[in-house]
Amino acid sequence: MDVAIIGAGPTGLALALELGRAGASVLVVEAAAERNRQSRASGIQPRTTEVLQMRGLLSAMQPYVRSREQIGGHFAGLPVPLDTTPFGSRFPVPVSIGQYDLECVLEAELAAFPQVELWRGAALTDLQQLDDGVTGVVRSTAETRQIRADYLIGADGAHSRVRRLAEIGFPGRAGLVAMAACDIRLSGVEDETPGHFSRYLHPHADGLAILSPLGNGVHRLLFGGSEQQGLDRNTPVGRDEVQRALTAACGPDVGLVEILHASRFSDASRQAETYRKGRVLLAGDAAHIHLPAGGQGINLGIQDAMNLGWKLGAVVAGRLPQSVLDSYHTERHPVAERVLVNTRAQGLLMGADHPDLGALRSVFTDLLRLPDANRYLSGMVSGLDTRYPMPGTAHPLLGLRMPDLPIADETADAGHRSGAGRRHLSDLQHRGDGLLVDLGAGLPGWATEAVRDVPGVTIATVAGPVDDDLPGLALVRPDGHVCATDAGGPDELAAALQLWFGASMPTDTRPRSACNELVR
Template sequence: MNVQVTGVIVVGAGGAGLTLATELALVGVPAVVLDRLPGRNLQSRAGAIQPRTAEMLALRGLLDDALGRSIDYRLVGGHFAGLPVPLDYAAWDTRYPHPVLLPQDQLEAVLEDRLTELGGQVLREHRLTGMQQDADGVTVTATAPGGELSLRGRYLVACDGAHSSVRKIIGADFPGEAATVRMGTADLLLTGDVDDSSSGHISSRIHTSPQGHFAMITPLANGLHKLIFSGPQTMLAERDAPVTPAEVREVLRATHGGALDVAEIRYSSRFSNASRQLEHYRHGRVFFAGDSAHIHSPAGGQGLNLGVQDAFNLGWKLAAVLRGDAGEELLDTYQSERHPVAARVLALTRAQGVIMGPQRDGGLGELRDVLTDLLRLPEANRYMAGVMAGLDLCLPSPDAEAHPLLGLRMPDLDLLLDDGERIRFSDLTRSGRGVLLDLGDTPLAAAAPWSDRVTHVRARVEAAGTGAEAVLVRPDGYVCWAGGAGLTETLTRWFGPVRTRG
């Protein structure tokens, strides 16, 4: 059997897998995506992207396409546990201060279109059947429409979901908490008066019953609505059991009386509040990202965003190593930077599950009231908005006395270039390279040896600045140096040593 050779094998063509493959293709690193399905999953599934994900799409020039595919309905803010206080994302100085109602299938369409433009490929109906790794790479076998495929890459990234085949082949433990709540989701046509003109805050869309039913309805395109639901019947259903009109009708009757009924179910699936996370995101030459690395309740709408941001973090690092710009030690930062982020999300979703649970004796209602009052305080609201939107992330730094901007996301500043052109910072990041933004009066010369990996731009900030005369920004949009000493050391750490010319 002939063995096809590539740089990176990506298993799974969901949000994380497509993001990763696109990041690699952007800088010329070959990757092949394997997916077991015959085509893209057309169910909406995750329904929105958070502000930080919107910012990261803007870094690559993908956001306009995503916004063009979004639902024409503006959510007024984020939420924590469905409590009736919108989280104010504007307090985090972002151009995208509200969730974007973008079904997952549409985000995947944006990513796959870009991947195709860049010459990448998704091999559909390719089911992984075997995998072996050695000191130099990973070899996989997969069943395909034309027979069996053998593929070898330097690395493999598992983005194949909660029931990851790669995770099972490796035998990696997936510790955590088993499901206590089973739910369903459906893209459907409804009859009756569906109110899509409410405040746009999620709490206005959550309906419950004393018998334990739960329903949340949000608009989709073409007259469809997305229903997330649970109830006594759903709690007993097997994971692979089809969602039936009778099951949905029972939930709607309990939560909306006779006001709504189901006319047609287009797509449906089931999920739970199981909460699990791999202890190690790397096993030799195999990495895990997205739901293959962590699963949790969808409370708060962070799952898709978490996986896409995993891929943005890992993609440029894999590319740097494969191009010979950086050593293997760069890949270790994926674990140290992304594992704590997912651990916090798991904790937050478990907490929200308790708060959103059915009312019982024991003060749960009073706890909701207390938390609602706390979220009305500007500082508490800003804190939780940053957490839920991914805007507050600060990457670990060994320097306790570092500049306050170090480790934070780079603001998308309005810039005036030396030639008079006005741009945004995100216009400088389309190529997937690092950016040295030089804002001082004296040009920096230290970055010249890294000009093949880092874009050096002199500019002035149009409005409020960074508080530093220069900043070095990684390809994923995080500041890794902000003025002062240590620029050469930082360039070497993140972008590799200077190449000797022979």
């Protein structure tokens, strides 16, 4: 097989979809026999919504999306919503969908790719790297299977067995604060439409509780206090423990009716030393763990999958060299590192063990009311400001996400109509294609000639006027990030096409030495 993926959470399933679109043969191995129904992640950030829209998944998600107030996300539960409107996203607020439901959507999409197999109730017990692949042993209660794949991806969570077997370091710090999470039914509390996170924080003398509605009479409770410290993560979350936390946070009138699901977690903050070791790669929580503050964990994982999936698919298909996989670590490691920093900061601001914490929160709340400060934090938490290092002449858009602009009614790829009725650039990337975007100036002949024989690149023309700070043209990778503009002229466009799409270099174009620096 081409790729084995260990772990069938959102990251593993999103990776399997990307590789399936590329035609790769994939085995997805999941230790759990059944999908976890606990709420865990309960929403996706604007950039992740954009990414899912790029693959045509939002329509399938709609039946599972919970209605919510159209209000921005939060930083440390402070009462000023994060405003992402300066980033020009079509999806400026988080989308409320449970992790279980999102996994259902992703798994259903896999049915379109018969070469992708999902094996539940089986665990990887051994792996060995070879020069040309990876071998492993996978065991279930019914069978033991020897597997061999060209590449193996660990998407198996915070306690990743792949990471340990591959001997990849996981530096950082252990958890300082222990908490519990549970989905519960209550008495004395009305169900409500989800709103801004700040209304759900209940600090009290012994700790903090966060009580938020999930719909259908179910609430999610996260809580931590002196009672939770020092408990093993496998210790069951008891009914009396939950009722004490509810009473401390909400008073005696709120009663526990039923615990549906429960687990324990901490604010441990760690990151893998490398996301790639030979033919083994890490993604999602296997590569980074942090306090679940601001709803960033599931988003990091899905965006890891989007960054890695199309690259690995192109490598497996022989369109790109293995060296391009090094750019996965180069691009994604700093993004997660930044999240680890901001979640540690949020943990301090949401704490309850310092007498001056209220003053600090007051200062931060005032800062969030300043447009520039709000933009900085909203871009960070939403993922909309992520910029990847790209070789080439500097332009404000280079390395950033391409805004999902409306497109002209008629647009074409290299000699073929891309179809009628599509309205935005993302509609042209459902198959995982790249784009050469005409932003209104008209594509010069050298640009159209450069992509004429490059598979997987669609030419698109933006409809209507565009902002003056946008370039005349942009080359967009399958993950939606701009990898070249007209600022660099024909040479840089040709170099980017070779680096990211495997195009042959014209004989009169200089070697791509600058591009080589990125993936060396």
